[in-house]
Amino acid sequence: MKDEIIYLDNAASSKMDEEVFEAMKPYMLDNFAVATSDFAYSMGVEAKEALNDAREKIAGEIGASPDEFIFTSCATESSNLALKGVAEKLSDDGDHIIVSDIEDFPVLNTAKSLEKKGFDVTYLDVDGEGFVDLDMLEDSISEDTVLVSIQHGNQEIGTLQDIEKIAEICEKNDVLYHTDATHTFGRVPIDVNEIPVDLITVSAHTIHGPRGIGGLYIREGTPLKKQMDGGFQENDLRAGVENIPGAVGFAKAVELIDEEENERIKGLRDNLIEGLIDEVHDVMLNGPKERRTPQNANITFHYVEGESITLHLDMRGIAVSTGSACFSKSLEASHVIMGIGGDHERAHGSVRFTFGRFNTEDQVEEVVEATSDIIQKLRDISPLGKEKEE
C-alpha cells in the first residue's frame, strides 16, 4: 500500500474533517455529562444545549424545526425506525408498504423483515437508469398502503429520484413517504417546506462527519412506534444516552459543506467519467448522466472483473468499490446493477468511484491513468472481447 492513498469510496464512509474532530473533542474529554433536564448541574445543562444546537443546525439544513429531528446511531437505525415504526403503528389501517427495487440494505432488508412478519411489500421496478416509474408507483398504492419508502440518491449508481413528485403522489393518496437521503444529505438540497416528505434518513459519516451518528426527520404528527425500549430521550422515540460528541460532530460536518464544494466535487466526478470514457474503450456509465448525485461515478469495464480491478487499484494506492459478486461477502452481484436490467457480466465489471472533500484534480488524472493501464493489463489476460479489440 502506498503512503498516501487516493480515497474514492466516500459513499462507503468518508474521512472525518479535522474541524469536526476538534468540535467533538471537548464533549468527549471535558464535558462528558448526559443531556439532563434544565434543572440539573451545569455540565449537564451545557451538554443539553450542545445537543439542541446541533439538532437545530441539522434540522435547519432541510428547513425543518428542531422538534422534527431525532438523533440515531446511524442511517440503518433511522430507516429501521421509519419503516417498522410506521408499519407497526398503522397496522390497523393497512399492511401494505412500497419500496423500490434498488434501495440500500437498511430499507430493503427492513422491508423484507416486515414481509416475514406478514406485511405486504411491493418492490417497484426501476428503469435502465434506476428511476422509479411514477405511474407505476401510483398504480401500486392501494387502500391498504400505509408507507412508501423510495430513496433520494442511489448508493451505487447515483440516480436521483424525483422525490418531489413521489411525495406529492403519496400526499395525494394519503400515504406516508419516507426517503433514505444518506447519499444526498448535504450534497443535494432538500427542503421539507417544499416537498411533502414525512420521514428522511440522514447520516454524518458520508459527509466527513463521525461514524456512529445518524438522524431521522419526522414531520410533525407522523405516527411512529418506538422500536427500542428504555428512557424517554429523543422525543420518546429513541431510547438511550444521547451521543453528544457525535451530534456536535454531525452539526459541524453540516456546517462545513457548501454549494461550492458540491460543484467542485461534481466537476471532479465529470472529469473522471470523461477521462475514463476517452482513455478506455468498451466502458459504460451505470446510472443517469444528468440526474445523479454529484459525488458518484459508476462504470462497467467490459471483459474484466471488478475485484481484480479494485485489487490492482489498491496496489497503486487507490480505493474504490465494485458491484462484482466476487467482491461481496455473499458472492452476490450488485442488486442495483441487476435491478436496472444489467446482467451478471455488467455487475461483474462495475466499479464505483465516489468523491469527497479531500479529492483533487491531480488525483483524477492519476486514477484515469492507473485505471486505463490496469484495464488493459486485465484485458490482455481475459478470454473475452478479443474480437472487439481487433
Add this chain to the structure above:
Amino acid sequence: MENAPYTEKVIEYFQNPKNVGEIEDPDGYAKEGSPACGDMVSLFIKVDDDTHEITDIKFKSYGCASNIATGSIITEMAKGKTIEEAKNITWQQAAEELGGLPDMKTHCSVLAVDALREAIRNYEERHGIGGEKRETTLEVVRKRLRHVMNPMTGLDVIKTNLISDIEVEDGKITIEVDLEEDHQFASAVKEDIKEKLEPRWDVKEVNVIFVGD
C-alpha cells in the same frame, strides 16, 4: 497488511501471472465457467503424442484474483507432467502451493483446476484415449452437462433442471433445454453444450432444442 485475504504469493501471481495466452492449434482446449455467471477460464495444452507429456500450456482468465492466481500456478504445476500426472493435481494442492486461499473463493479457483482436467479430457476425447474409448451414453452426457453453467444461477444446467430431455442414439445427441429460443442466454447455453459434447470420438451430431415457453 496482516489481515489481507490473499497471501503474498497469490498477489505475486495475480500481478505477474505466468503462462498467460492462447495456443494456436492446441491439442486440448477447455473453457470453464461463463461470463454471465461470473468467472471464466480458458486453457490450452500441447501434448507430446508419444510421451503424453504436456509440453506447453496457456490460460486466460476473466475473473478475480484467486481465479487468476490459481490459473497461473496450475499451469506451472502441469507443465512438463504427463497427462496422467496432471489429471491428479487437485485444487487443494494448488491452494497449498499458493500459501492458501480464502474459503469463499473456492468456486473461482476450482474453475482453473476444472479447466486443466477438461483440457486433458478434450485431448483424450479427440484421440480416443483414456477410458478405453468410452461410449457416450446417456449417463456420460449427463455428466458432461454438469460442466455447462446455467447463466441465470451460476450453477450447472443439470442441477438447476434446465435440461428437460436428453436422447442419445447412434452418436446423435438431442438435448431439450427449458429456455425460450430467443432468451438472452439461449445461444450461450447452446454453444457451451456443443463445446462439451462435440469433441467426443463417437459423437456425430449434437442438436440443442429450446422448449421453454
